[in-house]
Amino acid sequence: MAQVLEFKLPDLGEGLTEAEIVRWLVEVGDVVAIDQPVVEVETAKAMVEVPCPYGGVVTARFGEEGSELPVGAPLLTVAVGATEAPSASPEPSADEEPSAGSGSGNVLVGYGTGAPAARRRRIRPAGVGAAAPVAAAAPAPVAAVDPAPVRPAPVAVAVGEVNGRQGPVAVVSPLVRRLARQHEIDLRQLTGSGPDGLILRADVDSAIRRAGEAGSATEPEARTTAESVVAAAPTVHAGTAAPAAAERIPLRGVRGAVADKLSRSRSEIPDATCWVDADATELMAARAAMNAASGPSGGPKVSVLALLARICTAALARYPELNSTVDTAAREIVRLPGVHLGFAAQTERGLVVPVVRDAHTRNAESIGAEIARLTELARTGKLSPAQLTGGTFTLNNYGVFGVDGSTPIINHPEAAMLGVGRIMPKPWVHNGELAVRQVVQLSLTFDHRVCDGGTAGGFLRYVADCVEQPAVLLRTL
Template sequence: MAQVLEFKLPDLGEGLTEAEIVRWLVEVGDVVAIDQPVVEVETAKAMVEVPCPYGGVVTARFGEEGSELPVGAPLLTVAVGATEAPAAPAPSAAPGSSASGASPVDAPADESSAGSGNVLVGYGTGAPAARRRRIRPERVVAPAAPAPVVQPEPVPVAVPAAAGEVNGRQGPVAVVSPLVRRLARQHEIDLWRLTGSGPDGLILRADVDSAIRRAEEAARERTRPAPDGPVVAEAPTAGAPAPAAAERIPLRGVRGAVADKLSRSRSEIPDATCWVDADATELMAARAAMNAASGPSGGPKVSVLALLARICTAALARYPELNATVDTAAREIVRLPGVHLGFAAQTERGLVVPVVRDAHTRNAESIGAEIARLTELARTGKLSPAQLTGGTFTLNNYGVFGVDGSTPIINHPEAAMLGVGRIMPKPWVHNGELAVRQVVQLSLTFDHRVCDGGTAGGFLRYVADCVEQPAVLLRTL
């Protein structure tokens, strides 16, 4: 007899509480193997393909593409034992085994439900996968007299902290996500008056957002002043286009995560910015010499961003105050032992900040290779949450957008960010004479709690000196 197992959205790590379904990789009725990816989801950090720890037949899917699910909500159900699921390629059949196309033998329920040993955070098993025969995956056609299956357990519904919590009424509210409940509470939305659009009447975030918009429109109607004279209806002009409705774009996924982090940075960190113009002519000449010395096939070229990143690690060694974070609860400054250098990368999904681990132990060539690797992953949406977190200092090259300067917002919970404008020829006084030089503007935004202006100015001046005279950097190599 088949056993129906429910697979829930696992904890994807890094404190993520929800994910948006981007694309289903299986249909109801498909045969899935253990550890086969079944759905592609987008979190606030990255795109993730979620593997299923069970092998069997997909009997139900929960959630449409574009909908958000909280961690722990059902993703799909799998009938284990109804048919043999495809598994990893096995060795050739032992002597005496059948080589014909006989039907696969159902595995016992306890073996089939053992799950895989490959886990995401929060689900999976440590037991070895059961041995299975290899068959070609195919769509399962329901037989005339299907075997009885055990129905999946109903979706759990969160219950208010106390009965009659809202307006004195008793009973549960069909809300799973604590984020949805909190959003409704912040906007004084009565959840008992909402009809959920999710499975079994589950109230989703979209339902609360719609209720908020309706409440705001009603409030605007109530506060709109009445006209002084009689109202005369204006006839629409023939052929005139209808007024366009304002476009509303949900703040979710990567864009929502960026909005939350930037808002938190502005509200918590007392930041200040200082900047300086630097003559980058010698730096550009040094880079050209490095790349020329490597020859036509001497390896990847050293980028300007890699050189600036190496300069930053040298500057942080001199000014460790800026490689820190603030523990607001303990009222302590935490100076960090290593430099995990983040760099801003613009992608089709929005701004992301991949992190070069242990940048203080790398040279310019190694940093450049890692930046190139992470940038390619960012462009294809394959960065993992771990590759987007844990930074201690961020380098932001906004010069690629053709602008000279900016006042960056600190990447919370870090303490500083170096911004780099475009490098372009400008008139400059060099050796007492006016000349055309390659000039760049550098800006440092720092948390004023971790240091004062003297330290921040010293850091920025050292960076500028290394840009103007790369030989200065040789002293620290």
């Protein structure tokens, strides 16, 4: 006899308390296997495919794509032991547990195995009889759930029909879905211009323009909390165009997490920045020699970022004050035993900081390989929260954006960040003569609580010396 079990949004780890539903991977009526991914969610740190610990038939889904759910809120219900949509049956006993092999404790692959709850919520059938479809009863409301409740679809509906929507929406990109949500565009009303009717960003942009043109002609001006600003604006006379409405973008997901962390860093950390220009000509020559020695099939090339990362780990060994954090409650500086090196990476989802674990134990080639691996995961949105947290020092190569310098904001709760500008030919005095050299600006932002300017300056000068004379680094290898 099939048992209808409820699967809730699991703890995604690293202190995350909520997630946004990006894309459902199953429909009501689908048969799922144990640990099969059923939904793709976006947390403040990463995109995650959530596997279901039960095998059976999906009887209901909770939450529309684009809605946010807290950890512990229901995701879906599964009829365990059924291979097709279950018919009405008496409610199982409240003390009854799933049989062995019906579920998996591996609620989220990569985040540990959670112990099963002592009791599972059971879904009471709506009625008995062949003609009446079985509807999963809505679960008890969760206190943190703010979005409007979504009634689960009956089990007897066709596979392509969920919550009154006929067929799947031909959208692949989460960015396209988000853009449509922000502008209240119904994707079901669009005809995609991509292959097989795929809805592209250009289709959504066109719909936004059409909606804006229609709205300016027929809709009254919406009242907002910025009414005082509007009232102070010049009067619009007849025959003149009405001012465009300000666009409001919710601070959530990665953008919200970045905003919260940067705000906390600025409010809690008394930071200071020092910088120096360095002649990177010899470093670039050393890199070219390394890559030439490896030959055409000698493995991956060593990147400039990998060399700078290796220089940072050597500098942190000399100046461990900068590989620390501050326990504000205990009023203590906590020196950290190992270097977990974060590096800033810009992606379509925003700025993320993947972490190279135990960077102090790696050589430049190993660090470079790990940076390449994490960068590819970041590009495809597959970084896990564990790969984005736990850093002790951050390297920020903003030179890739074509800028020379910056004053980086420390990645809270770390104590320092090294910023690297672009490496470019500049006039430079070399061996007493003016020459064209490859020059880079290095900036160090540090927490003034963990050290004074002498320590920060010593760290930055050592980094610059290694950049100018890579042989200096050999003394620490």
